[in-house]
Amino acid sequence: MAWVNLIESLRMEAGKYVGRVLVVDDERDITAVLEDVLEGKGYSTIAAHNAQDAIELFAREKFDIVITDLKMPGKSGLDLLAAVKDQNPDTIVIIMTGYATVETAIDALKKGAYDYILKPFKISELLKIVERAFEKILLATENMQLKEQVALLELSEAVSSSLSLNDILLMVVKAAQRELDADGIELLFRQPGSSEFARRVSAGICASKERFVANTALLEAKVRESNAVQWRGDELTTILNGGAPQLPEGTMLSVPLRRGSELLGVLNAVATSSNRYFLPREEKALFVLGDRAATSIENALLYADLEATFKETIKSLALALEAKDAYTHGHSENVTRLSARTAKEMGCSQDFVETITQAGILHDIGKIGISGAILNKPSKLTPAEHSIIQSHPQMGKRILENISFLGEVVPIVYHHHERFDGSGYPEGLSGEDIPLGARIMQVADTYDAMTSNRPYRNGLSHEAARDEILRCRGTQLDPQCVDAFMRMWEKENAE
Ligand SMILES: [Fe+2]
Secondary structure, three states, X not given: OHHHHHHHHHHEEOOEXXXXXXXXXXXXXXXXXXXXXXHHOOOEEEEEOOHHHHHHHHXXXXXXXXXXXXXXXXXXXXXXXXXXXXXXXXXXXXXXXXXXXXXXXXXXXXXXXXXXXXXXXXXXXXXXXXXXXXXXXXXXHHHHHHHHHXXXXXXXXXXXXXXXXXXXXXXXXXXXXXXXXXXXXXXXXXXXXXOOOOEEEEEEHHHHXXXXXXXXXXXXXXXXXXXXXXXXXXXXXXXXXXXXXXXXXXXXXXXXXXXXXXXXXXXXXXXXXXXXXXXXXXXXXXXXXXXXXXXXXXXXXXXXXXXXXXXXXXXXXXHHHHHHOHHHOOHHHHHHHHHHHHHHHOOOOHHHHHHHHHHHHHOOHHHHHOOHHHHOOOOXXXXXXXXXXXXXXXXXXXXXXXXXXXXXXXXXXXXXXXXXXXXXXXXXOOHHXXXXXXXXXXXXXXXXXXXXXXXXXXXXXXXXXXXXXXXXXXXXXXXXXXXHHHHHHHHHHHX
C-alpha cells in the first residue's frame, strides 16, 4: 500500500533504519569527532557550526536527533531548541554543556530537551544517550504505525459496509480531525465528468464556509507535485483568496487523493494557532486517510458509470416498449414531463423530481411482457385480456425491483393505477396510502391518455380533459395533485 511505501521511504534506506542526526557546535574538532563516531555506528550525520545554520538546515531536512552545544557565538543552543520544538516536538534534542552552564542545561530540560551531557565527556557516554533516544524514537514510530493501522482497519470496515460515499468521506474527515487535532478539515474532489473540485465534505472551522480554499487551481498545481504541502503566511492567504476567514498565523496541510496518475481530489487540514506546524507523522496520517478517501471516490465513480449505463439500458427498454405499442407513442415521455413539473409545482425536492422522472419513463415497462395483439387491439378487450393488461404494474415491479438504485422508483411504478378513492389496482390502496409519486403520476397519466389520439378516437381538447380531471378531483384523483397540475398547466401555457 502507498502509505507503507511512504513510511518506509522516509524511515528506511537499503532495508535498514537509518537515524538522522544533526550535530551543532562552534568547535569544529568536536563536530568532526562526533560525525565520525556516529557515522561509524550507522547514523546519517550532518554538522552545523552555529545555531542559525542549524535552524535553517532543520527547516529544510528531517532529523530524528539534534545534538547541540549550548554556548555558541550568535544564537544559543536554547534558541535552536525552541526552533526545533516549534517545528517538530517529536525531535530529540541532546544538550552538550560545560560545568559553568549546568543550570541552563537544567532549564533546557524543562523546555523539552531530552537529556544533557557535561563537557568534557567520553564518547561512549554520549553514544549511550543517543542509543537510548533512538530506542524511544523506534518505539514511538511503532506505536504510530499501530495507531494508523487501527484507524485504517476501522475505516476499511466502514468502506466495505454499505455506507454512501458521503458517509464514508465524512468518516474520513472526522478521523482526520481527530488524528491531527486540527481546527478544520476540508476534502475537495471532482464531480464525475467535471475537471473542477466541485464537491466537498468538511468539518470544524471549514464547515462554516461554503468553500474554504478558494484558489483550487493553485492548490491542485502544488499538490500534484508532492505527497504533502504545508501552507503558511502569504501563500496561505493567496490560496484562501478571501474565500475563508483569513488565517495570517495559521497553517494548512494538503495531501493529494490519487489514483494512478489521476488526481481525484485534495484533503486539507487547518490549524489556526501561530506556532503549530503539522508534524511528519501527521503528514503521513493525513496521506493515509486521503488514500482511503481516494479508494471510495474511485469506487463511487465506477458505480456512477455503471448506474448511468444501466439507466440507459432501461430507457432503451422503455423505448422498445413504445415501439411495440403504437398507440402510446410518446406517452411515457409526456407522463414523465407532466409528472416532474407537477412535483416541482408542489415544492418536492430535486431528488424526488429525479425519482419521478425515472418512474415516468418506466411506468409502463411491465407491458413489455404483454402481446402486441392485445396492446394494439382496436376493438373492445375481453375480460381476460383486460386482466392481462392490468397485470402490467405487477410485471413492472418484478422487472425493476432487483435493481438497487431504482428502489424509490418501484413503488411509483407498482401503484400508478391505484385511485385516490381505492377503486384502482393492483392493491386497491386509497388516499395517502398511495405513494405521492404515484398520485402525481395518475393525474399526468389520465390527462395524457385523454388528450392523445387513438386509432378509434381523436384526443380530447385540453378544456374537455381539464373538466374531466376536475370531475375526478377527490374521487379517483388526489385533490392536491390535481390542483398542482392545473397551476402548472396554467403557468406553462401562460408563458
Ligand atoms: Fe400504466
